[in-house]
Amino acid sequence: MYIYLPIAEVSMNVFAITGLGGMVGFLSGLFGVGGGFLMTPLLIFLGIPAAVAVSTEANQIVASSVSGVLAHWRKRNVDFTMGFILLIGGLIGSSFGVWLFAFLKTIGQIELVIRLAYVVFLGLIGFLMAWESSKAILKSRTPGASRGKLHQHNWLHGLPFKIRFRRSKLYISALLPLFIGAFVGMLSAIMGVGGGFILVPAMIYVLGMPTAVVVGTSLFQIIFVTANVTFLQSITTQTVDIVLAGLLMIGGVIGAQIGSNASSLLRGEQLRGLLALLVLAVCFKLFMDLTLTPEDIFSIEIKR
Amino acid sequence: MKKLIIVFLSIFFVNISFAKSIVADLSNDSININTGFNGAELFLFGTYDGQEGDDLFIFIEGPKTEATIYKKDYISGIWINKESVTFKNVPSFYYSIFSKSKVSSESLNYLALNNLGSSNLKLISKNPQKYRNLDDWINSFDSRMKKNEMWITKKGTGKNKIEIKDNKLFRAPVILPATVLPGNYDVKILHLRNGEKISEENTQIFVKKTGMGSKIYSFAHDYSTFYGIFAIVLAVFAGYLAAVGFRKV
Structure with missing residues (x-):
């Protein structure tokens, strides 16, 4: 069954799209990752224009983050002070990102920049995940491994404008979360991701936040940043396809439920290793598309 | 009774003598791009008064728009769109049907003079003074539009091409891909004999987004x-x- 996507202006199989949403949703539920970093490149592989894939995925992440944050809110695992500062940075960064996106689109380089950004970040997280899971697998075989320190203060924490973050039990400079928020916000606009895969490690390792509040707080920030991206992309580039987003949401919701139920039944480390391989495979495909001699060095774009 | 027959016959012959013009119709002249749209296939059919050796051409020209061709270059390990040329008023779709696979030079001449057929389109770049090798760009553009099946040329008769019966009846399939732009598609049917126009007929296909x-x-x-x-x-x-x-x- 084919459906003509009104903004993407391509005809797509409904089951391919909801199936993709379900598959990525399943992985999200299983690992607690956002999934935007897999969804956007897979949509591009399916033949959705890269610009539409990015903006629409931002819209879908609003939905998945809302459903995710509610659970954390009930458990009071959201540091709102930290969330607001990350959010201010995120709004600045994502607004700049959308402007940059529109500029790159007019000069015909947006596909390249999206693909390059994905190669870099998928390569990075794929490698880190593979490394971590192989370490975890080894660790489970050698008992008695030592624990590291919870968190250390460094010079970044001592920058001016120090603020007390009660729920995170931190007293650090507000500039640091502001900057992290801005950087992730920019990535969010250009790559169509929530940015959790950068934000979560940054909050743990750079800010030193306790793990319990990290996911809830990052989801809180991601909702507003992706909503900002959705809004700005709608008014500047008109690339948000709500039909596509709706289909992805349906698949994503169902997949995420199955995934989170399955997570208690399956072994974590091996699966994390498999996810790492999947991420690296997507990265490799994008990398090869950029570096191998193209079938045709000419391409045509028709103004619609 | 005899008189009546004569009257009928005379009307019949008068009609024949004026029947040089083409009569054509489309199986469907309004295409809706709706939620289930995945391209459309329709038929153009009709009659003309032909002889052995005549040429019949059909041209379908889609809405005009701006089109850019990018050329990739290998720069520090990756392929990047480097140069580009933007053309104004390019038909987003151009479908040409030639009744013969080998068209006489007289007929080709007629087409060239009247800017008919995708290879006879006058492509105008947005800033022509910037490019010295504009002809190369135009050739590349032409071949990519054909490769992407936005410009299609079908020559000769047969299945999936034009079918002609007794030099009188014709029938040709028209396939609009899923990527077509909404707008009016101008259809021209042209009947040539030795490079001279015998008759032509123009009609339109309306493609619009609905639903x-x-x-x-x-x-x-x-x-x-x-x-x-x-x-x-x-x-x-x-x-x-x-x-x-x-x-x-």
């Missing part, structure tokens, strides 16, 4: 602020629904 999809498209473009807000509200609602709906499970 939910077209409403969403115009909503997104005409009221983009509301569209953005709507998209967010929809996502928040969907997310809330999912969280509440699955909590009890």
